[in-house]
Amino acid sequence: MTAALPAPRTPGRYAVALVCLGNICRSPMAHVVLEQRLDEAGLSGVVRVLSCGTGDWHVGKPMDERAAATLTAAGYDATRHRAQQLTPSWLHEHDLVLAMDHANLADLGGAGERVALFRTFDPVDPGGEVPDPYYGGDDGFEEVLQMVERTSAALTGSLQRLLGRP
Incomplete structure (x- = not known):
């Protein structure tokens, strides 16, 4: 079963924020x-x-x-990214705010109607955490990519249905 998305704040549009510790x-x-x-x-x-x-170390x-x-x-294409820090307004400007792990979720004030774990949409392990690969080896980044790819595919399908797009 796929997790339900909250309704868009602006009909026909949707904004998703993805949150981890340092945004790198x-x-x-x-x-x-x-x-x-x-x-x-x-x-x-x-x-x-x-x-x-949630932190400002890498802004x-x-x-x-x-x-x-x-x-x-x-x-x-990974070249355009520049790290930024969460501001309180993000919680009100986005339709859905997705945290990578429970610590990030706690930093957001916990789960709510528009706040959840990213892997809530993971078809393999719904509600699991995306482990932080920063202090590990290359295999940790590969593992994260696999989780992110399948969860992003499922999330995209949910957004298509919600927004009435084929």
């Missing part, structure tokens, strides 16, 4: 993949995706080199 690994990987899936589905003009971190910097290399090897 997990949320930017999800951002790049989800944007590509939305583009492939013809939704890039109606669904806006942004990513951010303005590109994504982690290992994250970028993993995305590039899989055919994605």
